[in-house]
Amino acid sequence: MEGLNRPLGAPPVPSVVSNPSDPEDLWQFPDGTQSSNSPQVQPSNSPQSADSLPSVDPAQGPLESPDLALPSDHPCADSPPSADSSQLPGTSQKQDVTSPLPLRRKPWRKAPAKDNKERYIAIGIDFGTTYSGVSWACSFDPENIQQVKGWPSANMRLQDEVQIPTQINLKANTWGYLVSKQSNPIRWFKLLLLDEQDVKQDVRKSSYLTEARNTLRSHPRYSGDGIIDLVAQFLKELWDHSLQDIGKRVDVDKLPLRVAVTVPAIWPSYARARLKEAARRAGIERPRLMGKTKLTLVEEPEAAALCTLHERREYPEIEVGETFIVCDCGGGTVDIISYRVKSTDPFQIEEAVRGDGKLCGAFLADSAFERWIKAKSGLKFDNVDEEEFRAFLQDEWEYTMKRAFSGKENQSSFAIRPPSKAMKKLKLKTKGGTFPISKDTLKEIYSKPWNGTRELISGQEKRIVEAYGKPPKKILLVGGLGASPYLYWQLHAQFHGNVLQPSQAWSAVAKGAVIAVLESTDDVIASMPVVVSRVARFSYGVQFGYSPNSLASFGQVPGDRGKDEYYFDPDGTELVRRMTWYLKKDETLDNRDPVTHTFSRWVRLHELSDIKITIFTSHENPPPFRRNNSVKLMCEIGIIALVPWETLERCTSPSGEEYRNLHGVLTMRFEGEPKWSLQIGQSKVERDVKVRYEGV
Numbered sequence: 241m242e243g244l245n246r247p248l249g250a251p252p253v254p255s256v257v258s259n260p261s262d263p264e265d266l267w268q269f270p271d272g273t274q275s276s277n278s279p280q281v282q283p284s285n286s287p288q289s290a291d292s293l294p295s296v297d298p299a300q301g302p303l304e305s306p307d308l309a310l311p312s313d314h315p316c317a318d319s320p321p322s323a324d325s326s327q328l329p330g331t332s333q334k335q336d337v338t339s340p341l342p343l344r345r346k347p348w349r350k351a352p353a354k355d356n357k358e359r360y361i362a363i364g365i366d367f368g369t370t371y372s373g374v375s376w377a378c379s380f381d382p383e384n385i386q387q388v389k390g391w392p393s394a395n396m397r398l399q400d401e402v403q404i405p406t407q408i409n410l411k412a413n414t415w416g417y418l419v420s421k422q423s424n425p426i427r428w429f430k431l432l433l434l435d436e437q438d439v440k441q442d443v444r445k446s447s448y449l450t451e452a453r454n455t456l457r458s459h460p461r462y463s464g465d466g467i468i469d470l471v472a473q474f475l476k477e478l479w480d481h482s483l484q485d486i487g488k489r490v491d492v493d494k495l496p497l498r499v500a501v502t503v504p505a506i507w508p509s510y511a512r513a514r515l516k517e518a519a520r521r522a523g524i525e526r527p528r529l530m531g532k533t534k535l536t537l538v539e540e541p542e543a544a545a546l547c548t549l550h551e552r553r554e555y556p557e558i559e560v561g562e563t564f565i566v567c568d569c570g571g572g573t574v575d576i577i578s579y580r581v582k583s584t585d586p587f588q589i590e591e592a593v594r595g596d597g598k599l600c601g602a603f604l605a606d607s608a609f610e611r612w613i614k615a616k617s618g619l620k621f622d623n624v625d626e627e628e629f630r631a632f633l634q635d636e637w638e639y640t641m642k643r644a645f646s647g648k649e650n651q652s653s654f655a656i657r658p659p660s661k662a663m664k665k666l667k668l669k670t671k672g673g674t675f676p677i678s679k680d681t682l683k684e685i686y687s688k689p690w691n692g693t694r695e696l697i698s699g700q701e702k703r704i705v706e707a708y709g710k711p712p713k714k715i716l717l718v719g720g721l722g723a724s725p726y727l728y729w730q731l732h733a734q735f736h737g738n739v740l741q742p743s744q745a746w747s748a749v750a751k752g753a754v755i756a757v758l759e760s761t762d763d764v765i766a767s768m769p770v771v772v773s774r775v776a777r778f779s780y781g782v783q784f785g786y787s788p789n790s791l792a793s794f795g796q797v798p799g800d801r802g803k804d805e806y807y808f809d810p811d812g813t814e815l816v817r818r819m820t821w822y823l824k825k826d827e828t829l830d831n832r833d834p835v836t837h838t839f840s841r842w843v844r845l846h847e848l849s850d851i852k853i854t855i856f857t858s859h860e861n862p863p864p865f866r867r868n869n870s871v872k873l874m875c876e877i878g879i880i881a882l883v884p885w886e887t888l889e890r891c892t893s894p895s896g897e898e899y900r901n902l903h904g905v906l907t908m909r910f911e912g913e914p915k916w917s918l919q920i921g922q923s924k925v926e927r928d929v930k931v932r933y934e935g936v
């Protein structure tokens with residue numbers, strides 16, 4: 241194929257060209273030029289860690305090309321000087337600067353806020369599998385984080401609860417505490433935002449989730465993508481009540497809102513996007529006179545950690561280098577995460593080792609209680625109808641014994657009041673319609689959540705010792721089950737008194753979400769813990785066309801015609817399609833030093849509208865070289881709106897067609913979900929981009 245004419249003695253071929261048959265394969269290597277001629281970058285599959293990755297040689301890397309130079313007031317402006325502008329991708333062997341590899345920029349600094357006294361209400365929504373809660377604070381009074389209460393309920397006592405059951409009765413059109421205790425509402429629907437294959441094996445089989453799925457079958461409106469509407473329906477109730485409750489204490493209409501919804505740390509991107517979409521449909525972003533409401537996601541364990549560490553920031557154990565385990569024991573899962581204090585002033589923490597989680601939450605105690613009372617207690621429930629039994633469970637277990645049980649000496653036995661019909665055939669003499677339950681029985685009922693939690697903590701402790709040579713300083717217990725006195729005392733004995741249970745353990749996640757929001761304000765940030773780096777839970781990457789000869793130098797396995805896809809790009813160069821991972825699972829992602837991905841490609845104007853960057857994820861460790869079943873298309877980043885066409889370097893083909901060199905840098909940060917920004921051609925600043933997530 242004939243090359244393109246370029247000004248200034250440019251080479252005859254366009255530098256990077258896509259395979260027109262595959263729109264996903266957009267960013268490829270030019271003909272062979274990246275193989276032995278790109279010594280300045282470390283192959284992405286090298287054993288080096290992300291932190292030790294070398295950066296691009298300023299003389300050759302695109303980051304330093306004049307087109308990509310940053311303005312002097314840009315946070316990254318102190319990058320090395322620009323390269324010779326003739327050294328552009330494809331212009332010579334040396335000029336090949338397209339790199340799929342992670343590059344590290346100069347530390348990113350927070351731009352100073354325009355108004356140091358930003359005034360807004362920060363709202364944190366903890367949307368849990370079994371219970372949800374909302375906390376809030378004003379940006380000008382950040383230490384005063386309050387909880388939404390007064391939940392609609394027929395029972396005055398419940399109105400004072402900080403959390404509300406995540407349940408909806410579609411027939412009766414009731415939610416939360418308004419669902420009558422005799423009815424059988426839909427629960428656990430949060431987990432239906434996940435595709436079935438992404439739900440962990442043990443959770444997938446759980447009767448609670450199966451029941452939710454079955455109930456929804458009779459409501460076709462909520463099947464498939466309709467689940468977003470069901471979640472939105474619940475969130476709308478939660479949101480409307482929260483605004484009303486907050487409105488009793490502060491003039492909500494006079495302040496802008498910033499909202500964070502919590503999301504499980506292990507959720508893939510499409511599920512996060514669905515949750516965000518549900519929050520939008522719930523009206524959270526509804527236009528308000530005081531300005532646009534900002535909506536973000538925050539990971540649940542991170543929120544829990546922010547809250548507990550914030551409360552303890554003055555305690556002597558908060559020392560640089562110390563690690564802490566935060567154990568969020570919920571209704572469904574127990575999630576565990578650990579942080580290391582990086583600096584105390586400002587209070588910066590970093591994720592210490594990869595977190596873990598297991599389906600061993602409070603529901604296991606619920607099931608065990610139900611099994612025991614029906615089959616082993618001696619009570620007979622055959623004549624007790626389903627509604628009465630459900631009401632009995634709520635009154636005598638959920639709100640009472642389950643939460644009060646501590647396993648301490650002074651609690652040798654409990655008395656419950658079963659339905660009188662269940663007591664009829666009882667041989668045992670009982671007092672005034674009560675029935676005793678021994679401490680040992682209750683211990684047995686709690687055994688599964690307790691054992692599961694203990695194993696998770698022990699595993700995490702081991703990883704911390706391996707990584708840092710010493711055990712964690714403290715174990716911080718949060719979540720609903722984390723408020724259990726029994727769990728606390730058991731862990732206290734097992735882990736030598738190093739366990740802490742914050743005073744409001746159950747609302748720690750919602751409060752932490754508020755802290756995450758408040759961190760966006762400069763004058764508040766100094767007093768708040770900030771997570772500065774996280775451990776990647778997935779690998780993130782793109783597809784690239786490599787010249788077969790260059791594979792080895794990029795740490796790729798040799799080409800194999802039986803396994804690889806070979807194809808030709810328009811200039812006749814043969815390429816092998818491979819995955820290129822710019823952030824790998826378990827590597828550290830530091831928002832102050834974000835991961836960047838550079839690209840370069842010659843394009844014609846009419847091709848622009850089809851051009852997008854496709855990001856893939858994989859949970860495999862290490863991630864694969866070829867696109868296998870573990871590789872999921874995560875999102876597509878459209879770039880047309882950002883292209884400063886006229887300013888891009890230009891060349892003309894012999895047939896007179898005009899090409900422009902589309903080159904730029906894609907940057908990824910993490911704020912509860914990956915955040916992308918792009919810099920293309922001469923555009924001086926990174927711009928956030930519109931991302932279309934798969935599955936939404």
Ligand SMILES: Nc1ncnc2c1ncn2[C@@H]1O[C@H](COP(=O)(O)OP(=O)(O)OP(=O)(O)O)[C@@H](O)[C@H]1O
Pocket residue numbers: 367368369370371372403569570571572573574601602603638642643644718719720721722723724725746
């Ligand atoms: N004091 C207590 N003792 C024991 N269990 C409690 C106590 N307080 C609340 N719970 C239980 O905690 C569970 C709810 O916890 P939480 O709200 O943290 O879970 P969730 O966020 O809904 O679940 P997940 O984190 O799995 O999504 C319920 O089963 C509730 O009965």
Ligand SMILES: [Mg+2]
Pocket residue numbers: 368369540568570571719749
């Ligand atoms: Mg939770």
